[in-house]
Amino acid sequence: MRALRGLGQRVTSRIWRLGYASRFFLAILLHSGTSLRRINLTIREIFFTGVLSLIIILVSGLFVGMVLGLQGYDTLARYGSTEALGVLVSLSLVRELGPVVAALLFASRAGSAITAEIGMMKATEQLSAMEMMAVDPIARVVAPRFWGGVISMPLLAALFSAMGIFGGYLVGVQLIGVDEGSFWSQMQASVDFREDILNGVIKSFVFGIIVSWVAVFEGYDAEPTAEGVSGATTRTVVTSSLAILAADFILTAFMFTGT
Amino acid sequence: MSQESLVEIRDLNFTYDSRPVLTGINMTIPRGKVVAVMGSSGCGKTTTLRLIGGQLKPTSGEVRVGGQVVHQLDSGGLYDLRRRMGMLFQFGALFTDMSVYDNIAFQMREHTDLPEALIHDLVLMKLHAVGLRGAHGLMPSELSGGMARRVALARAIALDPMLIMYDEPFAGLDPISLSIVGELIRKLNDALGASSIVVTHDVQESLKIVDYVYFVSEGKIVAEGTAEEMKNSTVPYVHQFVWGEADGPVPFQYPSRPYGEQLMAGARG
Numbered sequence: 001m002r003a004l005r006g007l008g009q010r011v012t013s014r015i016w017r018l019g020y021a022s023r024f025f026l027a028i029l030l031h032s033g034t035s036l037r038r039i040n041l042t043i044r045e046i047f048f049t050g051v052l053s054l055i056i057i058l059v060s061g062l063f064v065g066m067v068l069g070l071q072g073y074d075t076l077a078r079y080g081s082t083e084a085l086g087v088l089v090s091l092s093l094v095r096e097l098g099p100v101v102a103a104l105l106f107a108s109r110a111g112s113a114i115t116a117e118i119g120m121m122k123a124t125e126q127l128s129a130m131e132m133m134a135v136d137p138i139a140r141v142v143a144p145r146f147w148g149g150v151i152s153m154p155l156l157a158a159l160f161s162a163m164g165i166f167g168g169y170l171v172g173v174q175l176i177g178v179d180e181g182s183f184w185s186q187m188q189a190s191v192d193f194r195e196d197i198l199n200g201v202i203k204s205f206v207f208g209i210i211v212s213w214v215a216v217f218e219g220y221d222a223e224p225t226a227e228g229v230s231g232a233t234t235r236t237v238v239t240s241s242l243a244i245l246a247a248d249f250i251l252t253a254f255m256f257t258g259t
Numbered sequence: 260m261s262q263e264s265l266v267e268i269r270d271l272n273f274t275y276d277s278r279p280v281l282t283g284i285n286m287t288i289p290r291g292k293v294v295a296v297m298g299s300s301g302c303g304k305t306t307t308l309r310l311i312g313g314q315l316k317p318t319s320g321e322v323r324v325g326g327q328v329v330h331q332l333d334s335g336g337l338y339d340l341r342r343r344m345g346m347l348f349q350f351g352a353l354f355t356d357m358s359v360y361d362n363i364a365f366q367m368r369e370h371t372d373l374p375e376a377l378i379h380d381l382v383l384m385k386l387h388a389v390g391l392r393g394a395h396g397l398m399p400s401e402l403s404g405g406m407a408r409r410v411a412l413a414r415a416i417a418l419d420p421m422l423i424m425y426d427e428p429f430a431g432l433d434p435i436s437l438s439i440v441g442e443l444i445r446k447l448n449d450a451l452g453a454s455s456i457v458v459t460h461d462v463q464e465s466l467k468i469v470d471y472v473y474f475v476s477e478g479k480i481v482a483e484g485t486a487e488e489m490k491n492s493t494v495p496y497v498h499q500f501v502w503g504e505a506d507g508p509v510p511f512q513y514p515s516r517p518y519g520e521q522l523m524a525g526a527r528g
Contacts, residue, residue, distance in 0.1 A: 120355075129352035132312050133366050134341040140369075 021217045028146050028216070031139035035147045041140070045148025049110040053156060056109050057102055061093075061160035064101060065167025068092055072168070073176055082172075083182035087190040089168030090161075094191060094200045095256065098161030100248050103207035105160075106153055107240040111215035114145050115236040118219025119229035127220075142220060146212045153208025154201050161200070199255045206251060207244050214240040265290045265422055265454045266311060271320035273306055273478075280306050281478045284320070288422075293448050293455040295465045297500065298475035304458040305349075307475070308424050311456070312346060313337045324422065342370055345415035345453075349427040351407040353399040359386070359410050360395040366417045385413040388450075389443055405436025409443065416447055422454050423447070429461040437461070441468050462501050466490065474500065476508075 035042045072088040118141065121127050127137040165187075172178040191197065215236050222232035266288035273281040281303045288294050296304050309315045310322050316330045323329070324340060332340060353362050363382045367373055373381070386392045389409040399407060408428060415423055425444060429437050445468040448455045459465045466472070466486040474482040474489070474497050482489065482497045489497055499507030515521065 124350065124355070125348045125352040126354055128314065129346070129348055129354075131314060132341055132344065132346040133369070134338040135366075135369050136338075 020221075021213070024217050024220065025213055027138050028143050028213075031136060032143045032147065034139040035143045041144040042147045042151070045144045046152050049106075049114065049145070049148050050152030050156060053106060053109045053152070054159070056105055057156045057160050058163045060101065060105055061098075061163030062167040064097060064160075065089060065093065065164030065169075066171045067167075068097075068164065069168035069171030069176075073172055073178065082178050084186055085168065085172045085178050086165075086183035086185075086187035089172070090165050090187045090191050091196060093161040093164040093168075094196050096200075096248075096252070098164065099157045099200050099204040099207055100244060102157040102160040103153065103204065103211060103244045104241055106149075106156060106208075107211045107215075107244065108237055110149060110152070111211045111236045111240050112233045114149065114212070114215040115219040115222070115233045116229060118142065118145070118216060119222035119224075119232050122220065122222060123224040123226070123229060125224075138220075142216045146216050149212030149215065150205070150208040153211065154204040157200065157204035157207075195256075199251075202255075203248065203251050206247055210243045210247060211240045214243065263289050265325060266456070267323045268307075268311075269321055269323075271307075271310065271322060272318045273303070273310060273315065274318045275306075279478055281310075284475075284478075284480060286473055286480070288454050288456055289471075290454050291448075291452060292470040293445060293457060293468060295457045295459060295469040295472045296475060297459060297462065297465065297472060299460060299500070302475045303478045304460075304475055305426055308346070308426055308456065308458055311422075311424065312341065312344060342366075342418060343421045345417070345420035345423040347408070347411050347415045347423070347425045347428055349430055350404075351399070351411035353402075353407055353411055353414070355399050357399075358395070359391070359397050359399070359402070362399070362410060363395075363414050363417055365414070370418065381417075385417055386410075388416070388447065389413045390439070403436075405432050405439065408432065408436065408440055412440065412443055412447070416451060416453075419451055420453055422456070423451075425455065425457045425459070427459055428457060429459055429464050437464055441465070444468055460500075462503070466501075 068089045069085065072085050072092075073082055076082045076084055076088065118127075121137075121141065127141065130137045130140060169183060173180045173183050218232040218236045218239070222228045264287045266286070268284055268286040271281055271284040272279070284307065286294075286296075286307075296307055298304050306315065310317055311324060311329065313329045313332065321328050321330065325343070327336070327340060329337070329340070353359075354365065357365065360382055363385050364378050367378045367381060383392055383395065386395055389412050391406060391409055391413065394402065394406060394410070399410070402410060412428075423444075428440055428444065432440060441464045444455060444457060447453075457465055457469060466489065469486055471485060472483065472489045473480050474494075476496050482492055482494045484492070490501060492498060492501065496508045498504070516524075
């Protein structure tokens with residue numbers, strides 16, 4: 001009986017928290033006017049979340065593309081269709097790996113940083129101070145970070161995919177010797193702008209919303225202690241990673257079934 | 260409400276998680292005066308400040324600031340009221356991603372359309388008032404505890420507030436910084452014609468600068484009067500607090516079972 005009650009309490013508290021997070025999301029949207037009117041606040045956050053994540057995104061993209069080149073060549077060689085390597089690398093990256101892996105890296109690199117920053121601002125009473133100065137912390141601190149993340153994510157995913165394709169090219173064409181013309185021409189012929197690229201962009205935009213929402217919420221809701229902030233940072237990475245993978249499945253099911 | 264008082268607190272009760280934090284508090288903060296709220300840690304002093312600032316809502320009773328009942332204001336009215344308040348937090352709460360200059364300019368940029376040249380002059384004037392004009396380019400991480408507190412003080416008076424609230428302004432300061440901050444609280448209050456509420460447990464420094472004192476214990480006001488009256492008070496709690504006695508109405512021992520009983524329980528395993 002006690003176990004059942006404990007389970008019930010846990011489920012209730014999760015639902016309550018989800019409701020609270022949803023109301024918080026609504027508050028962000030309602031207070032987004034400041035982010036748009038004072039665009040420099042959002043640009044600053046794009047720099048911190050986007051530009052400073054470039055190294056990890058570009059390097060990871062390069063290596064993922066290189067691995068795809070090697071693995072793809074090995075598989076395609078069995079069927080005598082190595083000239084399709086460019087298609088395999090590009091579709092894998094644009095439709096799936098680019099948005100998903102970039103979002104997972106973004107959650108670890110930028111999402112955790114956003115949570116830690118807002119959590120520390122709360123622990124050191126900076127958010128309270130802002131409230132006492134008649135400045136709404138959701139409008140001034142949370143919304144610009146949220147939009148900074150949402151705008152950065154598709155750009156980072158695009159760069160990840162571009163770098164991955166370059167990595168696949170280096171390995172497939174320059175290292176193994178796949179025909180360069182086939183590599184690029186088959187890619188150009190097979191990758192559809194709306195079906196593949198646009199859907200990939202939509203995915204990364206949705207992932208950007210998920211990661212940024214989780215990151216700002218966990219930071220704002222963090223217990224104002226060192227332990228509380230550390231726990232919130234961990235929850236950001238775990239929750240947003242699981243949410244990205246779940247959302248990826250749902251989006252893929254809607255976007256690519258039957259094509 | 261009296262014309263002379265800026266803040267009036269009447270029959271204020273505040274309960275947190277069914278635990279009473281403040282019970283039947285009545286306070287008056289006259290215009291132009293510096294009033295201290297003293298008491299040991301956890302007695303409800305900071306909660307009182309948060310109720311005055313509208314960050315908490317009372318369970319019953321009311322707080323009036325400038326004639327307005329704080330908890331009845333909508334968010335727009337509350338923000339309008341807060342623009343006329345300044346608050347210094349316990350450890351400064353400076354924005355760590357901004358320089359000293361930008362911290363002081365923050366409210367001016369948020370709430371006014373003043374040209375940047377004028378903001379520049381105003382920021383330097385505020386910093387000059389706290390003796391830190393030369394530190395305008397530093398980041399908060401480069402400041403000592405005393406300097407950070409003075410910058411926070413300059414930020415609290417950025418818009419020339421009518422009410423300045425200080426939450427433990429002396430905590431963790433060396434004797435020189437402590438004395439400087441104490442003098443600044445008094446001088447700035449008089450220069451601005453503001454009213455100040457100083458929440459503190461630093462008796463010696465605060466009694467030097469305040470006009471009136473409220474002593475709070477376990478969420479209730481146990482004594483009030485001028486600094487001189489408090490020094491000579493015979494109320495046991497006030498006497499223990501003012502003279503720093505280790506034992507008295509505030510016991511040395513944390514409440515527990517009788518000593519002998521607890522030892523015997525341990526011996527029996």
